[in-house]
Amino acid sequence: MAVDDLPAPRHPDGAAPRVLVVDDEEVLLDLLRDALRFADYDVATAETGFEALRAAAEHRPDLIILDVNLPDLDGFEVCRRLRSDGDDVPVIFLTARDTADDLRTGFTRGGDDYLTKPFSLDELNMRMQAILRRRLTTSAATAPALRSGDVVMDDVQHRVWADSEELDLSPTEYRLLHYLLTNQGQALSKTQILDHVWHYDFGGDASVVETYISYLRRKLGACGAQIYTIRGVGYTMRSPEAP
Helix, strand or coil: CCHHHCCCCCCCCCCCCEEEEECCCHHHHHHHHHHHHHCCCEEEEECCHHHHHHHHHHHCCCEEEEECCCCCCCHHHHHHHHHHCCCCCCEEEEECCCCHHHHHHHHHCCCCEEEECCCCHHHHHHHHHHHHHHHHCCCHHHCCCEEECCEEEECCCCEEEECCEECCCCHHHHHHHHHHHHCCCCCEEHHHHHHHHHCCCCCCCCHHHHHHHHHHHHHHCCCCCEEEEECCCEEEEECCCCC
16 A cells, blocks of 8 residues: 555645654655655655744644654654643654653653654554544634634634734744743743744843834734733733733
8 A cells, every 4th residue: 555545634624734744864854755745745844853843833734743863852852842832733753762661751742643663654644644534623613712802813724813803923923922822821031932932942032032022012002912021030911801
């Protein structure tokens, strides 16, 4: 059986499922990308952990195929960060590790499945289909939206409204607002925001956070939800009626 004998399941609207493939082995990455595109998947790729986090935020994949051994963050840490950001995208780990401890780590960090190298494309595709059939049967209309005051974010459609007016946000503005909404009411330091939105490991210039907070405030205008400055700490988002 070839990969193309099992075409990708589709979204309810007929769109191809979005898959992010992450591996630092160029030959394997190219092979997976080409095979999955041939099977009608919409495929994006990344070669490092930080690239994977950025790609996950920008492309909003329906499934991530994630190598464990990456040159910066390992796949387990990438998955942990996704889960800490409130991203429940299914993850299939690819790895040469096969001990019980490795399996335990993969699943406790939020993985959904685990495939040991070397593996067959057919087996990978069957596992992908089993996960995606469950994932895609949930209608976008029933997916919970993120809300704060009069700000509504539909993370399935990748759209945002403030006072019922749709906002035009850049990818970075969207990621920043998503992080604020996911953690609304919590005090978030500039370092935390850099780490989760820009994925700098404490090496970024904190002034970029102030700049993008300013951009978001202007776009949100006088709607019910506001971004508050916590002096000496960072920022939080909450609606005016929140305690």
